[in-house]
Amino acid sequence: MTTSLGFLIAARRCEIDELDQLARTSELVGTLGRLVHALQRERGITNVFLGSGGQRFAAERAAQVADCLAREQQVRVALDPLVDDPRRLAGGARLFPRVAYVLQGLDALPALRARIEALSIGPDVSTAAFVKLIAGLLAVVFEAADGATDPDISRWLVAMFNFMQGKEFAGQERAFGAAAFLRGGNDDAQRQQWLHLIESQERCFGLFCEFSDETLRTQWQASQAPAQLAELERLRRIGCTSPAGTVLDANLSPLWFEGCTRRIDAMQAIEDGLARELRALCGRKIEQARAELQRYEALQAEAVKPGDFFADAASETAEAPAAGYGRNLERSVLQMVQEQSRRLQAMNDELQTVRASLNERKVVERAKGLLMAHRKLSEEEAHKMLRQTAMNQNRRLVDVAESVLAMADFLPLGASAPR
Template identity: 40%
Template sequence: MQASSTPLTHRFLLAAREAEIEALKQLAVGCQQAILTGRLIHELQRERGISNVFLASGGECFARQHPEQVARSRVAEQAFRQGVAALMPGTGSAPAGMRLCNCIAAVLLQLEELDLLRAQVQQQQLEAATLTCWLSELIARLLAIIFELADSCGDPELTRALVATFNFIQGKEYAGQERAWGAIGFAAGRFEAEQLERLINLQDAQQRSFDTFTCYAEAEPLALWHELQAMPEQAELLRLRGMLSRLQPKDEVPMPLSELWYELATCRIDRMQQLEAHLEQRLLQKSRDKTAAAEAELRHHRQQLNTLIEAAAQRTAPVNLTPMAELLSSPGHEGGGLNDTVYDLLLTQARHLEQVQKELELARSALDERKQIERAKGLLMQFHGLSEEQAYHQMRQQAMQANIRLVDLAARLIAACDGLGKT
């Protein structure tokens, strides 16, 4: 009997690779949006810091820098808006899921109010603490967009890169909040108990984010991170942190230290921005390389099939009656007919998919852990009336006392609440 795969079989075999290429192109759009979102976050962080000093000084400091930074933030916002337009379902570029669309809508809604807030800052009609909280909330929503983009990524290498980038930007945001709240306390000449506790929590949160970053980052960005940690300004900032850790609430602090604190923290954050730019370029290059490699593989498969079809027309070959499951699980098989070689291509793709799935599950572990922690934190906020920082601090303390990982404690809290819901 002769064996001959049908043209429809060939088309579907090639369609598997074509679908992979399309998914990679969509991921490239998602990676680009993650970068645009990160850039908007950076400009808003700078605007938050400059605005705080402008407000705390009664408009005497950063009077020129404030409008200049607002202009930079607006440019980044416009690029962000243009980018999210490509994520709109139905555009055919990169479909966004429900959670991602909801995150984008929440950000766009808050951005509509930003100019009104800026006018209040310019007229000295806003407290620095109020501004910090509002902008921190906006930045948290922007970070949620990057998280959702990482969560929807179907490529393990790009997922690892997105996880590293997301956690680095998250840690940088905590560093920005530390700069803001520290500047407020120094400018006032004293720190309230809540402010001191907030600074400690922000330092802990930074460490958690940067620890995850180091687990997923590649060698080159890791080396840049270690260089950043060794810079002299970092040591000086740690000295000021140590001074704050020894303060009692409402102890007087020298107000000129506000400028030093802001300068040191800004130097550190600016160096972080350089590393973030490096992560962005690596992310873009990876998405392009992945697409190019998949397209090359598709061309190779087409050439193989054309060659096999031509060769099969010259000879006869027995029908391969080996069960498909056995073929896919075996390390190799003998044959020579067209169907045998088509099976080989199918086997190669099946094993490729299996390997990708295994690597993807490993790469997504950090995302899954964050989901658990965020859900547990939300439950504490809901049932005990805690703020986000208080909920996280309570979870961290309980995890340390029980000598378990934070994610394990989160799983216990979720299970306990689920159990209460069933009773």
């Protein structure tokens, strides 16, 4: 029967459903994170392998490929039940196309590895391929963070996404720097790109710190203590601030690579911590919601006072409430309804705040999409164009993206822009 309390209970059941879905999404995000880490290592090792004409790191590479395959298998096992039961996760309509994209990349990996094995591609092509696949994996995490309906869980997913994205920039910096030292020098654009990778990392880790908790923040800051980073900072300074024409010492390349790798491996410990905290949080939230559901259900057996819906309307005027319309001292169903509404509003406000931090990336994605449509560019080309413009004009990527969007109406093919 359609009672007010019945709908409060139904609302709680929906919340528990959503939390169950979010717990599964969070679990998937953790599994994806471990695959990303393995692919980042494979990318680094592969670069050395290709750079040395197959002389170095052949065994390491074989071991790392095996590790990647195992982690890929874990991802596939986690994805498997979703095809037949898409409601296991929330927001499948938006999440699953991202998953489909990632599966395309994973399916294409064996062929890529065969080309690497045969030394038929160079480190640049290989790096670009891994960057693309990892970007696809991170897009799944982003979508999960953006689609989360619980502000506390959303907060952690945002922290997690930013940490993973920061770590990916660190991985790209490792590859970029290693190549620069090997090459023996940087031109202006390359130095700019290196600085861009450093700034991008810092912005991501800043957001991670904002949305994470004290414990993980402290752990992160300890791992980034000056003493830990001194050597890396020295190499960064040599690599990206020496004037054009300076010849870099190729022997610094392995030193750089190892320093970066230690830093990135230390990051993995924090990412595991994030995944653990997220899991624990989901567990606590579900437990709490179930307890509240039981409390509500128990009330159904009792005769709870409905509350006086029109009391406020009456009290607005000077009339005294009629007999039987006095305010209840006990907690009425009406009070419970109002509490629930207030709680949901507070949650929603908080959710908007957390999601706002994801807007920057969305703006960049939208601008990329616009450039792809209007200039017939690939995604990579569109991104490169934005990044190049940002570097040339010494502006932030997101500001350039904003300008592109603001100009959308003036672009020739207005029809393909979303109405």
